[in-house]
Amino acid sequence: MPFLDRLQRWADDRPDETAVVVAGTRLTWGRLRDQAAALVPAAPAVTVLSEHNSIRFAVEFAAAVAGGRQCAVLDPAWPVQLQDALTARIAGVGHAGPDPARTPVLTRGTDLVDGPPEASFLIGLTSGTTSVPKAFTRSRRSWQESFDASIEFFGLTQADKTLAPGPLAASLNLYALAECLYAGAEFHTLDHFDVGAAHAAVSHDGITRLVLVPTTLRLLSERGLAGGVDASGISSIICAGSKLDARTLEAARRWAPNATIFEYYGASELSFVSGAGLRPGEAAEPGGTGIGKPFPGVDIRILDDRGAELPDGGDGNICVRSGMVSNGYLWGDDGEALRCFDGWYTVGDQGYLSDGTLHMLGRRSDMIITAGTNVYPHEVEMALASVPGVAAAVAAGMADDLRGQRVVAAVVPSHGAVTATQLKSGIEDVLARNKRPLEYFALAELPLTDRGKISRQLLLDWVNGNDSRIRRLG
Template structure:
């Protein structure tokens, strides 16, 4: 079961307790159940749901996965032509199931597909994969245990419900019988108001959001002492964000985890209140409950501990594969082991993330992953953010260069070199530093290493050389 049978249970046991809140509009468990049940009969076997955050979204999503129905959630901010293309692809590729107009609001067989997930990717058309009901139940059980979700928690996930992080948080809370909140759109002031007035105890968000909320929350004296859990995903927390979150929400356990849409949860760690992190570290904790992790080469052979290779996963949470977009590399399998191509290594049972193989810099015969360099730079005092890339070099093949955004005032190459002394091996350190007013990003908001190189080569005024 994903969560519909659970909604029925909570509606019977606690009908008037709050289930979902979006921008101040509330539905209790009985209202959510009844509203979703009314829509089931008119809901097709395959639904494409494309709308902004609202309680109606939660109701329609519940109805769209009743019985053997399947649902694809589209981002309403995508261009109309892209949305239309995806709708056509879903209708052409998804195998419709036989549905009964008299279906109740109940979960279908565990092995049936219910969710058509869409990866954001870097191409114009996202890849589409499917997940079974059973895989999400296993994911719920694992995440509830790992993150310690309780029924008396109030979870706020302030991002778009079309994003997998927030959609999962909604479904996880419905499964656990715990109140879920979100906003019509992300706004720092609205999040602070919800924390102050709505008894929020748990935040689910990306690091950039956490940093803004923490820094502005301290400036505005917003009390976050009632937050006991912060869950971050999307990228590893940098030292400055972690420090700011620690000061703003002093009683929170801060979790970060590694996972992928196609793999679900892989590994994670939780830093209890007062527990220090590892500045510049690449470690992302130990495997989730029910997950096995192995590092394997391109032939599928395990490598010695401490050696890097493909991060491979074996669990019941892995997706069923792609409806479209499978190039044979995006999700590979070695028998029962699956990988999306992320590179890493295991040390004392902890998984360390290095990044995608395509991002690797080969310099003087050594492999350097920019993700590792960026995390180390972000731990240097005076650095707000950093991006690293490999620039062609006649002697080395490539040389590591880095752009940094100072946290305040200026910064020198000497300060950067000194800051990396204890946290990054010498052969991985940048040979050239540049000061940036902001990180280079794509139209979708992702940091672009290739754009950094373009700025440097074009002598863009946003780039100022600090020397080596």
């Protein structure tokens, strides 16, 4: 079961209280239950949901996972041709084979009830190295265990009002919606992201909890400070997607002084892995790669490529064992996307453990080998992001006849100019000498892919092509 039994309970106990708010439009627990139940008889075994944020999204999602049904949530911003291709593939899921976790089983098909715990209910789509997203499945039990773990870790209560201002088609926000339905807590989102609308929700709707990515947190915090938006009522901020840089953390703490700021490491295929909460007034580790302790119910090991456990401080594959891991892939698995070593699962992210804290280094494919030393760009970027005057940083490995590769780094200044001397002195106590960049550049903008992700190859292309968006620092 993911959340429908809980939805029925809240609808019985508190039918007239607000469950979901989208762009100011409210839906009570009773109406959410009734509207979703009305859609169940016509709901197919597998629903493809491609819709912008709306009250209807929440209703349709609840109906789409009733009984033994499955739901695939597509980004409505994807090209029509891609959506059509994915819909055609998903239509064949019911013939995926004898695995009961992958085969829809409709139980009490006209009722708004949860299906078998081990049966799949969600077809997740994650971008890969190709233009066609990979697809994996999740069981109801995996999300129930995830809910129990995240509610305990983040301290979610029924008194909380959560704002997740991003698209519900994104897994972070879809999970936040379902988590609130499970916990009986009020969920808020916007019909599209708008800084003013998010600030209005914080100011007027009594928001106590934010769920968002670091770039959005920084935007809301900096503009909130400039505009005098009161965020003192926010008690928790949950960030995912990348580790918080120093500037974002500073702005968030000033804007929401009473909030505990959580960051965590996880993956679509693994769910939650580790996390940490920085309480008001608690000092942060500058430039650190630590991403907290294991989540409740999660065991972490660092294994080499043969599956042998590495000692404390040794870097290798971050592997987890928990009941929150997905069922695996329907398509797109190249054998590396989700590997298993005798019950320990990894998506190939590299890191190490030190006194029980997980340190995230990044993907092996990003690793720079310079003069025999392994350097992960993430380490360099986090160190540079802690330097005053740096808004963002990108590091990459450039071909070098002597070293094999040399580390180069580029920064977006937060204000005014920044010099190479400032950057060098700023990371002296944070980054080992053999991992420090040999060249520094200033950026007018970040090198991003068409999907909005940092592209280190594009950075190298800009350097080699003397692009106008990049300038060498002396």
